[in-house]
Amino acid sequence: MQKVVANADAAIADVPDNATIMLGGFGLCGIPENCIAALARKGVKDLTCISNNAGVDNFGLGLLLQTRQIKKMMASYVGENAEFERQLLSGELEVDLIPQGTLATRIQMAGMGIPAFYTPAGYGTEIANGKEVRAFNNKMYLMEYALHADFAMVKAWKGDRYGNLVFRKTTRNFSTSIAKAGTITIAEVEHLVEPGELDPDHIHVAGIYVHRIFQGTNYEKRIEKRTVRMNGK
Amino acid sequence: MQKVVANADAAIADVPDNATIMLGGFGLCGIPENCIAALARKGVKDLTCISNNAGVDNFGLGLLLQTRQIKKMMASYVGENAEFERQLLSGELEVDLIPQGTLATRIQMAGMGIPAFYTPAGYGTEIANGKEVRAFNNKMYLMEYALHADFAMVKAWKGDRYGNLVFRKTTRNFSTSIAKAGTITIAEVEHLVEPGELDPDHIHVAGIYVHRIFQGTNYEKRIEKRTVRMNGK
């Protein structure tokens, strides 16, 4: 059982041009910083990226937008990125906007081997165009398909050599579902530990889903909106 | 926020005849012992019970079979119960056998608000009779519906006053999904604790799904097949 690789560059070495990549994170919270940096270094092109957001101009997936490595973006919200807007309006970037719950669940279903399911989100809106509509118990639903990826990349707080992962606070977000939806799943972790160090009752992603794992470095963990309360409140 | 009730009798006091009840557990592991005993005491009748198994002759759901309180059983495997066999063959008991993964996923989908989904389990078998068959990527699937219950009853290891639950080892089994599928969900716990005592990263069922919770008593935790290894192996 050899899943540990040296670093992000080794982990993503075989990602080809035109690959479909899913990346964990919500905004900049819990994104696979090391993998994104390595993808930028490698210069792999024409990527289809699936992630809830597209980073900001100079961090997260914004880095791969700056270098024009992304051909198509599938996301639920991309409002924090001016370069994204420019590429979208100029036609350089293809975008598929998906309701957040539908996106999360389509990814989850891929990891569960369920090819299609029904959700009410988007019924009666432009999102329903071209989709099968069906009533269950007098409520209308859209049929949505599972969403897979060639490579799934996530960042966890702790992980062991067998690929078991534990997340911290709201970094779990899309990452646990994404980790299960990749043909090849790569996990970068803040703390790489030995099998047995993680409590088997507390593992968020079992190692069976994870193909490569490495100890990440230099986490910036940039904060998008630093909000504080006054001492009085 | 008042979810704590005194005991099992109080928790199940309003379960009417003909109710549909889901019960957590796999075999006798992690079953809601206190709730089952209270249902037997209350003598509520004509229940439809949804649970992976039907207990053994004198424990678990077997207790409610002895008292003839169960009208219909939905399960994946019922092979450990002679009274069950007798009632089935005599026509006293209605039985719906469901593949274990389909059963688990139908329950899970109820808690996710997804009314129907596709699974390959049972395609080409008698389980497929009357079901919609559909191909995705050249593989055949059956459409299955979410499975709800009037009451869901689970046993957790620890729970807090807000209904957050933590399970231990393989007691998680069907219980986490069942806890999310009840119109009224009742949790009995080995240790009732204060909010804040459970690590929010380690909660298996968030309190939003749980309507009533109580400190259980006198857990027997009967073992179905006591298997040990010799010291040498």
Add this chain to the structure above:
Amino acid sequence: MGLDKYGIAKRIAQELQDGMYVNLGIGIPTLVANYIPEGMTIMLQSENGILGMGPYPVESAIDPDLINAGKETVTVIPGGAFFDSAESFGMIRAGKVDLTVLGAMEVSENGDIANWKIPGKMVKGMGGAMDLVASAKNIIVAMMHTNPKGESKLLPACTLPLTGVKCVKRIVSDLAVLDVLPEGGFKLIERAPGITVEEIRNKTLGKLMIEGEIPEMSIN
């Protein structure tokens, strides 16, 4: 003058009941958290994976691993729980969240809502709004009664791309509280302090139903 955004938030807070699970959208809805009545336990859901979201952190407690759906740094209360996005939208879709409060650009008299896209301008994406409005048991819209040009945002039919259909139950605006009737139409429930029925009528383009005396809101 009608209510300011704090007044709208205060009025919405009167809808809360002890033990409710509530999802508050970005903007005015977020302010509702500041006016939860004393002694009430309200569990705030943030769709990126929190139940029991607490207030913003003090400086020393800022944690980049703990943000809300608006990407702001937040805290979690004792008894809170973290989970993933799939689970979060599962509980939303299953109707476990008791109340959803969100903003809108337009609401129609049959309860349709438009709040995610203005064609021709930048499209940022719908985020979780479509999932929330398609599934929430109870949806209250918090918004100004008119847009910056003074045009009514309560319309016979939405002109902007829809977020969801027949889902809004109640609107709390700077001028009034209105219910969307199952058969269609805005039923006037309360007036903002100092606002006349006449002004509300003038600023409501969709069908407005006024029955009897309309009480004034009591906002403290």
Add this chain to the structure above:
Amino acid sequence: MGLDKYGIAKRIAQELQDGMYVNLGIGIPTLVANYIPEGMTIMLQSENGILGMGPYPVESAIDPDLINAGKETVTVIPGGAFFDSAESFGMIRAGKVDLTVLGAMEVSENGDIANWKIPGKMVKGMGGAMDLVASAKNIIVAMMHTNPKGESKLLPACTLPLTGVKCVKRIVSDLAVLDVLPEGGFKLIERAPGITVEEIRNKTLGKLMIEGEIPEMSIN
């Protein structure tokens, strides 16, 4: 005499590769765990919610909260994980389990399997078998070549109610190793020690393909 159940388990253990995730059914398949080659890490999945299932516990370590899918008390190895049944069948359905070994009452020459029901006798239920056979990437059936009456269990078509269709890839019986060909038919791969091709031919009712010299299994 062909192999006994331990011999069948030993032969199946030769199919294991380091790092595999494996689900072992009740009966002979369970015995395979005893013959995992030295130095190999095999992660056993139990569909009630374990990855990294370990051996039976010593008396003092018995824990009623830790059982396998056969309801036996077991242990978990360092690096194992617990999860719920929905997750367990999710990973099975998604093809994450590399190898499934299970018993059968009948296998047909196109890979259909029957192992859950005998009409007229008691029906105990299919448990997880239908899910496993519908989704597993690689399915090996471990069984006796003939039933107690001496009739072949390798048939042109199953006579018992099916568990799954076109799913069995390989059969390891007391007499032989056979592959189910994609186009149909049992291809003889190996003979059990001392068993002749003639005997296998006589006890295989479905189409049997024999190409060239058939080697004898090497079982130690």
